[in-house]
Amino acid sequence: MAKYKKYVLVTGSGGLIGSESVHFFCEKGFYVVGIDNNMREYYFGNEGSTKGSVKQLVNTYKNYKHFNYDIRDLDKIEEVFKNYKFDLIIHTAAQPSHDWAAKEPHTDFDVNAKGTLILLESLRKFAPEAIFIFTSTNKVYGDLPNELPLVEQKTRYEIERSHPFYNGIDETMSIDRSTHSLFGVSKAAADLLVQEYGRYFNLMTGVFRGGCLTGSGHAGTQQHGFLSYLVKSILTGKKYTIFGYKGKQVRDNIHSYDLINAFHHFYQNPRQGEVYNMGGGRFANASILEAIEKIEDLSGKKAMIEYSDQNRKGDHIWYISSVEKFKSHYPTWKYEYDIDATIEDIVKNSAFSKDIFSFRITKTLDYWKERNWYFHNSLKNIFKSFVPEGTRVLQVGYGLGDILAGLFPESGVSVDTDKNILHSASRRYPHFTFLNMKPEDIKLKEKFDYVIFPNSVDHFYDIQTVLEKVKKVISNSSEIIITSLNPKWEITLSILERLNLKRAEPPKNWLRMPDLKNIVELSSYKIINSGYKIILPVHIPIVSSLINRIFEKTKFLSSFCLEQYIVAKKSQVEKTKKLSASVIIPCYNEEENIKTCVERVPKLGTATEIVVVDDGSKDKTATIVKLLQKKHKNLKLVSYKPNRGKGYAIKKGFEAATKDVAMILDADMAAPPEELERFYDVLAKKGEVLVNGTRLIYPMEDQAMRSLNLFGNLVFSWIFTWLLGTRITDTLCGTKALFKKDLKKIKLTGKSWGDFDLLFGAGENKIKIMEMPVHYQKRVAGKSKMKAFQHGLTLAKMCVVGWWRLKFLPLIH
Incomplete structure (x- = not known):
């Protein structure tokens, strides 16, 4: 196991969130230890069994080790903690049903509260440097959300737009003065324990109060997993009973992948005893009636519905999570699954839907x-x-x-x-x-x-x-x-x-x-x-x-x-040189992006330095970089006034760069910083080349490049292909890389964007140009600095300059 640098413990590893966590972190190269004793079969019968899920994980991943242990078994849990030095603990094991908790309150509290305490004590004693993530629930708020001033509409209950909770219930809602259900109480006890261990013992702990957690990995039982069970009932022609509120109660649904991705963001930058509401928010929610209609449309099957006037105790009439606190702490996290995509995933990919849909497909x-x-x-x-x-x-x-x-x-x-x-x-x-x-x-x-x-x-x-x-x-x-x-x-x-x-x-x-x-x-x-x-x-x-x-x-x-x-x-094995790299980030008014951009730059070769060039920004870009320098010793700042343009910023960045390889990365992260590794690999293997990024190979995210900019780029790429005598599909992709020694051969004017100095210089000095496809994405924040008409004229001017330098002058010399 020495080859694995990071170790993760996942409790409840056969359940929906547990198995998704195993998949996610195994795929990222972590060694994952799972604990699951299949108590769900005890709770819900065969349809709740996690045996199949655990078997698949064991057979799929060499870097997964499973233990059939109970989280209430102190000796076994301590044994696991002693044998592995965990970097991350994801605690998902739980008794998850309101109805079941009322039948066996001792078991419910033992699993949810005592089991969590045993894990926290093991964390404190054996892995105090690790990060602890707890999957809590919105049921800690009890039925207090039902006291909100709701309005009954045709297909759902809703809250007025002017209400503070219109965009979702945030963490300021009290957990007092309400009926929780016994399940809600045991989870609230665990929730508070995780917070307290973080704050009292200075441990890195995070509590995620989930709405309806769902996905195709959900078993779909009547007492647990509303959306999955609803899909299952409709696909199999089974009667589904709606308890109270006429089916207009609104559910907050977050796909298991989106939740685990949030866990990963927290792991990368953890906090002490922090609490987050985590659900589908306004992005992914539906009433039962709305969900039924969506499932019927997608599956082509009619639901068999019966209504009961008696609602379930503790059931929410309307619950939508506000995830704004989490987004403010982790601005690069985003949803991948809206409500339609979530339902489609369950309908098409759940174990119970395979036979039905594989036949139709x-x-x-x-x-x-x-x-x-x-x-x-x-x-x-x-x-x-x-x-x-x-x-x-x-x-x-x-x-x-x-x-x-x-x-x-x-x-x-x-x-x-x-x-x-x-x-x-x-x-x-x-x-x-x-x-x-x-x-x-x-x-x-x-x-x-x-x-x-x-x-x-x-x-x-x-x-x-x-x-x-x-x-x-x-x-x-x-x-x-x-x-x-x-x-x-x-x-x-x-x-x-x-x-x-x-x-x-x-x-x-x-x-x-x-x-x-x-x-x-x-x-x-x-x-x-x-x-x-x-x-x-x-x-x-x-x-x-x-x-x-x-x-x-x-x-x-x-x-x-x-x-x-x-x-x-x-091809024959290519020798890979060991190189150091300088990453130049020219920026102007990028206070919203620069921190994330710096932190996403990968480690390249033997040493990586990051050179941020603040091109006369009017915002706090330079101030933020100075604060980052305390944490990142490899971070340099070049700052000046007034704004001189990107070409000048690139020139100053190259002058400050000291490593073997020089790379340019735009601060807007439209080309992901992680893809710099590809540029480095080409230089390490191919030698003296200019690696030019191209955004025009893979599909772009919506509006990543506006239509006019895209058309202009295509036209000018054809012209530059002729001028340079080599295929150029994208002249203005901000991501480029070359050797520092080759850079010395190129005259940098400091004008326009700097791209043309590099391209023309490579052409004049017979430096081979290789294109590297990048995945061009929408800006995370801030506004594009591109002005289509004005910059189009500059491009046209550069075509003339290129013709003069590359076609005309060689003829007369």
């Missing part, structure tokens, strides 16, 4: 395969032309299994993220192995002769990460075969989707062949074959085969084909 996909059979056969034949029978084949994405089956492999494994498709495929092809796994997280013991990507790279979030992961499961003689849809067909395919002549698909990466080749080579592969196939994807006897063959064999015409393909092998 398979039927839909079979319909489209049959309708467009000629295209699907042609796609399969591309792979058959490169993959001989009787080999070991891994398929990544497109998990139906039909292409894999058509290759007749000796052994076949398929990896996909869609559980329902995999469930169906495993029934259809039981002799193959189908694994539910993110392509970016591929971890397999077996080695493969061939890895195929049937149009799946079009949907990957990070293609380079996938290809780098795949290298670990292939040998030097193995080959990868990638097919991708040609961007020239984007408009045509969109029209076919609207006419219902093609299956609708989510947004794609739309990779041009040069961009795809660049990513493959950046991932340390050698391309051995590439080309285009299928100009006519429908069957016309004799005609289709003839025209397809003519286009494929004609160099100019082939580039208009629907499918593009690449065949590649692992």
Whole structure:
């Protein structure tokens, strides 16, 4: 276990929040210890059992160790704490039901309060430096929320917009003067214990008072898990009883992933004895009636509902959490699942929904395969032309299994993220192995002769990460075969989707062949074959085969084909230099972003220095950086007045940089700071190059670059490609990297943005330019400094300057 730097303890590791925590932290490389004795089966019967969940975790992760212990067993808990030096404890184990607590109050209090006390004492005695996170509940407020001045509407109870709690109930609500239910009392006792141990013993503890915690991992029992049980009832045709309030009571729903992501943020910057309300807030909530309508629309099934006038004791009429306190402490945290996405996840990915939806999805996909059979056969034949029978084949994405089956492999494994498709495929092809796994997280013991990507790279979030992961499961003689849809067909395919002549698909990466080749080579592969196939994807006897063959064999015409393909092998192991790095952050009025930006800069090579250049900011940017310097000894500040522009700031930053490699990072974090590691790796392996970031490969977050800016960037990228004699897709991406010694060859004027000095200088000095795709995101805070028209004129001027320097002057010298 020495290879693991961080250790996490998760109690209740087989439950919804516990298992999500195990997944999350195992995927991040932590060693996770889980404690779960399956008491949920005792509470709720077989449908509440955590055995299946625990088994999956044990089989999936080498870095997960499970103990079938009870948190009330002092000796066993202390034994675990003595054997592992924990950095983080996530306490989710609980008796979670109001109704059940009333039946056995002693058991309820023992589990929820005494069990928490035992864990806190073990923390204090054996791991006082660790961070302790407790999953509490909004039931600590008892029925006090029911005293709010609520208004009955058509489908829900609501509160007036003018009320202080309209955006959610915050942590100022009292836990006194209310009926809690016995469950609420035992959780309140634990809640206060966790706070007190933090404040009294100076321990890093955090309390998260959850609303309805949910997700596809929820078992969905009648006494616990409202949304999951409602989905289960509708999908299986079971009667669902609404207790009181006419079904208009509003539930605050937060997806388990969003909650664990909040835990991770707290872990990275913990506090003592802090309390947070944590739910879906205004972002994700619904009344029971509204949830029923959404589930019916999504599933196509009608709910069987009966009403009871008697409400459950302690049930909230309206509860929405305010997460503003947490957001103010951790501004980079954000929701990933709104109420619709949460319901869709439960409907499609819950264990109880697999059979229902895998059948429906398979039927839909079979319909489209049959309708467009000629295209699907042609796609399969591309792979058959490169993959001989009787080999070991891994398929990544497109998990139906039909292409894999058509290759007749000796052994076949398929990896996909869609559980329902995999469930169906495993029934259809039981002799193959189908694994539910993110392509970016591929971890397999077996080695493969061939890895195929049937149009799946079009949907990957990070293609380079996938290809780098795949290298670990292939040998030097193995080959990868990638097919991708040609961007020239984007408009045509969109029209076919609207006419219902093609299956609708989510947004794609739309990779041009040069961009795809660049990513493959950046991932340390050698391309051995590439080309285009299928100009006519429908069957016309004799005609289709003839025209397809003519286009494929004609160099100019082939580039208009629907499918593009690449065949590649692992390139020879490249020597990696050990380098130090300077990260220059030019900024102007970035007080809202600069702290987070600095803290997100990764450690690069042998040493990393961060140079923040305050370009005459009128806000508190410089003051914040000075405060950060007390914590970050590698942080430099260059500050001056007045504002001189980004180009000047970059020049001053380079002058202050002292390390081997110099990098530029924009303070708005539109290009994630974590992706600087990719830029560093290219320089460490490839040597003297200018690594130019490009935002135009992967899909952008909404409004990450406004349409006018995007169009201008495309036009000027074509011009600069001609000027520099190498492919440039993005001239103004703020993220760039090069060696400091190469930087000395380039004349920096300090004008405009600085990008052109670097690009033109690289061209003049024959420094190779390599493009690195980045995931361009919306600003976290603040306003963009780009002014489309004014800066467009500057770009036009730079085109003339570039022509003069790179095309005209070489002719007359």
